[in-house]
Amino acid sequence: MAVLVPLSGPDAAVGRALGQAARLAMFDTGSKAFELTVYDTGEAGAVAAANRALGAGNDLILGPLRADDVRAVAPLTQRARVPVIAFSNDADIAASGVYVLGFTPSQAVARVVGQAAATGSRRFAAVVPASTYGQRSARAMSVAVQRAGGQVVGVETYDRPENARAAAQRLASRGYDAVLLADSGRPVALAAQGVRPGARILGTELWASANLGSVPRLRGAWYAAPTQGQWGQFVGRYKARYSGQTPPRIASLGYDAVLLGVRAARGWQPGRRFPLGAIDDREGFAGVDGIFRFGPDNVAERAFEVRQVTAGGSSLVSPAPTRF
Incomplete structure (x- = not known):
C-alpha cells in the first residue's frame, strides 16, 4: 500500500502529517497484511510518485492530496487496475477506481x-x-x-x-x-x-x-x-508517537484510509489484486471521523x-x- 503525499514544497507539513497518521494506523492496528510506503509528490510531481509506487508493486494507493494530482495519476492507476483513495474533497475527480475520501x-x-x-x-x-x-x-x-x-x-x-x-x-x-x-x-x-x-x-x-x-x-x-468523539484520542496518540506534534484536522484521513485498507485486507488473497468489493461495502467503515462509506459515485458519504x-x-x- 502506497501513500502519495507532498513531503516537500508548500504543502509539505500537511503531507507529512498524512503520512505520519497512516503509519500510526499501521502501528495501532498491528496489521501484518501489507507494507506501507510513503512517496513524495512534491519533489518530481504526482505522476512520477505514482509511477514509482506502481513499479514497486503497490496494489492500493492512498492519496494524492490535491485534485489536480489525482486527475494526473488516474489514467496510470486505472490502466494498472490499482484503486486510489484520494485525500481531496473535490467530488468531481471521482471515477472508476478513484475514490474521494475528503470532506465534501x-x-x-x-x-x-x-x-x-x-x-x-x-x-x-x-x-x-x-x-x-x-x-x-x-x-x-x-x-x-x-x-x-x-x-x-x-x-x-x-x-x-x-x-x-x-x-x-x-x-x-x-x-x-x-x-x-x-x-x-x-x-x-x-x-x-x-x-x-x-x-x-x-x-x-x-x-x-x-x-x-x-x-x-x-x-x-x-x-x-x-x-x-475519536479526534481527541487520535491527537493524543499522534503526539505521543511524534514528539508532541499536533496534527492538522485533515491528518485523520491518512489514519482512516489505512483502517479501510486493513479491513479490506481480511479478504485479500495473496497474489490477487486488491478487492474492490471491500471498498464498496455498504455497511461502511468506522474511523477517527465517525462512520463513512463510498456511494455509487465513489465519494465518501459521512455521518x-x-x-x-x-x-x-x-x-x-x-x-x-x-x-x-
Missing part, C-alpha cells in the same frame, strides 16, 4: 440546513466566496433547502475577505431566517457583522478547525462537521454532527448517526 462541502451543508429546517427555518440565504468551494456550497444549500420544503431568498459572493461584510449587508432586505457563511476565519467573522439580527447563522465543516467563539455574533451559530459555537469552543446540538 455538500454533505456538511445538507446536514446543517436540514437541522435548521427541522427547527423552523424556512427562508435561507448564503454568503459565499467567489470560488469553487463557494459555488458548491451555494448549490448544496439550494438542493437541501428545496428538499426541506424551504426557499432560498438570496446568495451573495465576495472576491476578497475584506468584502465579506458588504456581501452580507446586501442580503439585509431579503427577510431570511437562516444564512449560510461558507468560509472560515476572518471572512466569516466579517460576514457575521452584516447578518440580519435574529437570523440563525450556519457554517460548514471548515468551522471545525477554526476558533470562532471569540466573535460574539457567531456564538450560537451552527455548523456540521465530522464527529469529535456529520451539528455543533454550536460557544465562547469556549463548541457544544453538541445533534449527534452524528452511528449507522447507515
Whole structure:
C-alpha cells in the first residue's frame, strides 16, 4: 500500500502529517497484511510518485492530496487496475477506481440546513466566496433547502475577505431566517457583522478547525462537521508517537484510509489484486471521523454532527448517526 503525499514544497507539513497518521494506523492496528510506503509528490510531481509506487508493486494507493494530482495519476492507476483513495474533497475527480475520501462541502451543508429546517427555518440565504468551494456550497444549500420544503431568498459572493461584510449587508432586505457563511476565519467573522439580527447563522465543516467563539455574533451559530468523539484520542496518540506534534484536522484521513485498507485486507488473497468489493461495502467503515462509506459515485458519504459555537469552543446540538 502506497501513500502519495507532498513531503516537500508548500504543502509539505500537511503531507507529512498524512503520512505520519497512516503509519500510526499501521502501528495501532498491528496489521501484518501489507507494507506501507510513503512517496513524495512534491519533489518530481504526482505522476512520477505514482509511477514509482506502481513499479514497486503497490496494489492500493492512498492519496494524492490535491485534485489536480489525482486527475494526473488516474489514467496510470486505472490502466494498472490499482484503486486510489484520494485525500481531496473535490467530488468531481471521482471515477472508476478513484475514490474521494475528503470532506465534501455538500454533505456538511445538507446536514446543517436540514437541522435548521427541522427547527423552523424556512427562508435561507448564503454568503459565499467567489470560488469553487463557494459555488458548491451555494448549490448544496439550494438542493437541501428545496428538499426541506424551504426557499432560498438570496446568495451573495465576495472576491476578497475584506468584502465579506458588504456581501452580507446586501442580503439585509431579503427577510431570511437562516444564512449560510461558507468560509472560515476572518471572512466569516466579517460576514457575521452584516447578518440580519435574529437570523440563525450556519457554517460548514471548515468551522471545525477554526476558533470562532471569540466573535460574539457567531456564538450560537451552527455548523456540521465530522464527529469529535475519536479526534481527541487520535491527537493524543499522534503526539505521543511524534514528539508532541499536533496534527492538522485533515491528518485523520491518512489514519482512516489505512483502517479501510486493513479491513479490506481480511479478504485479500495473496497474489490477487486488491478487492474492490471491500471498498464498496455498504455497511461502511468506522474511523477517527465517525462512520463513512463510498456511494455509487465513489465519494465518501459521512455521518456529520451539528455543533454550536460557544465562547469556549463548541457544544453538541445533534449527534452524528452511528449507522447507515
